[in-house]
Amino acid sequence: MNAYRAKPLSFPWPPLVYGAAVLMALVLARLYPIPVAHGDGWTPWLVGGAMILAAISLDLWAVKTLLERHTAVLPHRCATCLVTCGPFRFTRNPIYLGYTLAMIGLGLMTLNPWFFIMAIGAVVVMTLFAIRNEERHLLSRFGFEFERYCRHTTRWL
Template identity: 85%
Template sequence: MNAYRAKPLSFPWPPLIYGTAVLIALVLTRVYPIPVMNGQSWIPWLVGGALILTAIFLDLWAVKALLDRHTAVLPHRCATCLVTSGPFRYTRNPIYLGYTLVMTGAGLMSLNPWFFIMAILAVAATTLFAVRNEERHLLSRFGFEFERYCRHTTRWI
């Protein structure tokens, strides 16, 4: 199979990576709790909730942009066109950014530092195992058009 027809991923890893990161954060909270000053402030809860709502909006907007162009939403399917509209104008990975914002928001709402640590590790793992393969797939499918898009749009934020 040539590179043009190759799938970006053999399995949709990013949801699994982020789900595992959440589970690890919860386990580490039980095993190695990190004390956090809790001034009974509503500000972390409010900011965390805002991040989660932003993430939901971002993910729905990204899925709509993909569906509007009739291309694959799932990361293990071949792209039929390069989507550069909607949230893809600002970031090449809005859905994964949404996952990261959910983890960060959950960490703020629960005052659990492990969520922040695991969010950073999830971003690194997603970049290593998924994003680079997806980018290689898009480069083989769309060539110069994808290179131009990469020059003008950041990978994450």
């Protein structure tokens, strides 16, 4: 049996990557603050809050869709079916996209530019070390069906 077919991901576990990125943004803001023009005090807070709500909604919708299809939600478990409905119609990684939107929302709410920088870093790490392995797993399990899905659905946006 193909190794990718058996297990999609052992490390890094995505919530830990994003959790580390949030902690790094907070630490870097304390050690090396980046000055920000404040402008209208409520606008960044409201937009950031809306982004966080959208991120939570996207994540919940994606998890609900995976559970309804009786396939793995956790990235280190083997997929039992290829899910192409719900938020997966628009992006191949709605949960990771939700995590990224939440980081950007936190950056807006706190006016901390390090959140934006760390969000970009988390996207790079996720793409290189997690998403590529997950995609190899899905390709080995679902073959042409997954290739067709990839041609019609973007990885992030």
